[in-house]
Amino acid sequence: MPSDLERAMEMLVTVFYRYSKKTGNSNTLSRSEFKQLMETELSTFLKAQRDPNVVDRIRNDLDANGDGELNFEEFVSLVVGLSVACEQIYQLHEKQEQCRNRYCGPSKH
Secondary structure: OOOHHHHHHHHHHHHHHHHHOOOOOOOEEOHHHHHHHHHHHOHHHHHOOOOOOHHHHHHHHHOOOOOOOEEHHHHHHHHHHHHHHHHHHHHHHHHHHHHHHHHHOOOOO
16 A cells, blocks of 8 residues: 555656646646646645736746746656745744744643
8 A cells, every 4th residue: 555655746647647638748738738737736826826927937937948848857846846835834833833832821830
């Protein structure tokens, strides 16, 4: 039985190919495929953005080889970047919770 991490890796591959096979080269995400992936799979992230061109900016930043499409390696760099940001937010919340427990916890009289 696969572990949680193995299932997560499998899901990354599955999601990538679910969108990349829609048009053109099935090994890359076109501009429209990437936009659809972002709008469907990362809708909460997109709603929090103020820049209406965020999808295009992200795609351009990820397109390391400049071919106008995103291969799996370029796509995974997005997932890594977002995961690092989520971990940083998690750490911040942990610190805030520790401070709250330290200063607002029950009095020991």
